[in-house]
Amino acid sequence: MKKLLTVFCVLGFFSAPAQTLFTYGKNAVSADEFLRAFQKNNTGAKDEKAMREYLDLYISSRLKVAEAKAKKLDTLPQLKSDLANLRQQILPGYLSDKESLDGLIKEAFAHEQKDLHVAHIFIAFTKNNVTDTVAAAKKRDEVLSALAKGLSFSEAAKQYSDDPSAKNNDGNLGWITAFTLPYELESVVYATPVGKTSAVYMSKAGYHIFKILGERKALGRMKAAQILLAFPPGADEAYKAALKKRSDSLYNRILAGDDFGKLATAFSNDVISAASAGQMQEFGVGEYSPVFETTVFALPKDGAVSKPFLTEHGYHIVKRIKLLPVPAKLNAQASDELRNKIESSDRAAVTKKILAQKILKQAGYKSLLASNNELWAYTDSVLNFTKPSVKLTINPATPVFSLGNRTPTVKDWAEFAQTHRYRANGATKIYPQLWNEFVQAAALQYYEDHMEDYNADFKQQINEFADGNLFFEIMQRQVWTPAQTDSVALLNYYQKHKGNYVWKQSADAVLFYANNAASADEFYKKLKAAPAAWRTTVSNYAEQITSDSGRFELTQIPKGKEELLAAGTVTMPVVNKADNTASFAYVLKLHNGEEPRSFADAKGMVINDYQATLEKAWVAELKKKYPVEINEKEWKKIVNSK
Structure with missing residues (x-):
């Protein structure tokens, strides 16, 4: 997943019919395609300089993927398996008709009002x-x-x-x-x-x-807590009267200031809500008995508590926590919530049915049977072990209809009928209904297998993932692995560029990272009292504090603006307001002035620089193999439109 998210920052591969912005070899990229990628991935400036920098990065990525395909890396079993797995993961999200789903969202919103x-x-x-x-x-x-x-x-x-x-x-x-x-x-x-x-x-x-x-x-939805004194099976009137008396007593205790949640935990027979201080699952109209809903929705304000009231389950005392009104406008949040409800409800079948009808039409569905009566007779003989009522001219291999490049057979139909012939209540479905289900299932399966031909968004997502994997695979082979494993080349690079690897003012220090400010403050006080024992101290904070010891340039050491560093200094925790994490340091020794870095000290920097050198030389070779030509006229249009 990390690989996929990273490559989205580089790639945006999906062709659209528009003016060509640039070509590389025999391949063309449209202005629309580039803009889609730029707008999706660029979160900074939108000026010409930023766009040109992104264009260079984008062209480079396209060249690398083209080379990966030329080397047939897309045939690697692991990459094919990754793509197949992703395809199965994202398919469910596309198995509905978008137009009908949007219609259902609007309809549900209107009904909710x-x-x-x-x-x-x-x-x-x-x-x-x-x-x-x-x-x-x-x-x-x-x-x-x-x-x-x-x-x-x-x-x-x-x-x-x-x-x-x-x-x-x-x-x-x-x-x-x-x-x-x-x-x-x-x-x-x-x-x-x-x-x-x-x-x-x-x-x-x-x-x-x-x-x-x-x-x-519409009244909306309710968050509430309850105390239920339930009637056990066979409860007589005396027992019910005793429960009524107990409910009145509990109500009086609540009025006197007793904690509702504690009373619910101690006395409520609704074991699920009692475990949560009486808090019920959020509910709306039509989910509970009319008496219960009428009483609860009539509570005048948040925090109000009902008098004990009777339902078929027993005596209830309910506290209103919060009334959630229905949205007045179909905004993005309301639309998303309704979409989730629809996709997890029986409404989802409506979108699938509409989608199946579209696929049948687009894929050219055609029945190949002169009459269904003979098929019903054959099915009776197979499923019920009876003698056919008519003379049969069909057999298991006889095709029943065509759909695109598919021709399901009588055998396929019989197997489907055998599996799906019964309703949930055990009743047998009639054959016309089964046939409609069979055809719909075939259409949806055809759609799944040919999704790229029918859904541009799906095709784009698949292409992005496939090209992203190719990008990483070829970068691993051409740049990353060679730069990390060729120790001779790295040492030679270091020797040629030794002047680039210099320690500026630095210190031997231990850096500490805390997952929250409170832990940082507690640990800091103990560290300040005994800095030399930092190893022992940090071992007691395994879940909250991590450490990293070594030589660091002074700019890498976390400290306050006015703090001065010296041997033995423990810097004040610096809190990151974004996530409440904190960092601070224990300085062991200062190194004044600049000093050359050894190969061991500079190795990480050398690897990064050597990778960049390898990549630059490789991209230059790719541009010779796949000559790049930019349509400057189209580029100016893009820039001027910003």
Whole structure:
């Protein structure tokens, strides 16, 4: 990962049709391509000097990658494996249709702006593990007829709904908001006007009819803490009365100033929140029972505590910590939060379905079967071990459709049907539904395998990573390894340039680095008291303090502006305000004046300088192999546009 992040500062490889800025050999780079890389990676000045410096660096990087490809380094097994692994890691983020995802974000934001009070009648296809769609349709018609004749929605729900709770709540679901219901049902609810009854909606589970009882501005989300005195199974009225008395007592203690969190930890039966001083997971409308939500959202301000109130679970005392209103504008943060919600919800299937339809169209989907009836008969014979009901002219190798360069076969279909034929509740899917799922899965798999042909952002990310790896591989071979391992060449370089390696005013010292200012201050006091025992002292701070001893130029030694250095000096900690780390030093000996550095002392500097020399000579050779020509006219346009 470090390699990839570093190379992004050098590379920005993605071709776009535009005016050519420069060529190298037979390769051309557009002005748009260069600007994209410059704007992405340059965080400093934007003037002509900075742009020209970046252009030189950019051209150099392109030459190196071109040479790496010429040497066929892109065929190295490790680089190919790295690329394949990255491809699999980033693929999930591209398996949705961007246009439809943006639409879902806008829709979810609109739904989040208001809460709806909803009633519901549900007619199930399956009862007692027996599926009977005919009986369900008959019951649906009975409900519609009763409503048309004037039966109230609440009475119809109590009489007909297969939702067990409807017998007690008359089908009243309470208030809901975006993401409360499955997306397909939410869409029906938000499309229905207040006071009206929705059209019948058929889901995989059965028929749904909704009525919108009310509408209000969204309440938002709540952070709260609770004390729950829960009813155990089979609790009698005497036990419930005792809990009521205890809840009143706890409430009075809170009013008298007792700590809510401590009481929650000691008495609450909600073991999850009790372990966190009563603090619950943040929640919104439609997640808890109507009584609970109504009471909590009615608390007037942060810090307010409810009187004990009763739900089906027991007695609750709730403290409002913070009310989080819904965003009023669809800004970047709100958009990102909604995108995350959508991608982890059932809405994600919508974007995949839309994407699959686009791929089917773009890749030229074509059915190769004259009729699906023969395929259904064949599938029955394979999955249910029955004799085919019609004469079969197909076999496992018969292609069923074409998609791009793919032609799935009857065998592929049968294997898919075998694996995906059952719903979560155990019911069997009908073949047309299975077929649609099979085709969609094939389209999405085709999209995955040909992502670079369909998604420019994905192609850019893959190309950047691939070229980045090539850049590092060839730099390792041509520059870094030779400069670090050729001891003879390094010594010769040192001898020729010895005058460049001089100690300026310096000192033998120990530098200390603390991961926080408090540790630095504590350690500094102990070091100041016994500097000669620094090794023993630092060993007691293994997690907080690190040290580095050696010879350092005075400019490298951390100290205050007014501090003077002398043998035995312990400098004051210098705190980095950005991360609260601190550094300071213990000076052992001062070296006045300039002195030549030995090869051992200068080796790190020699390696860096020798690397730069090797790289400069190599780039010069590359420019001869891949002649560089800059379109100065286009360059002036770029510079003048800044």
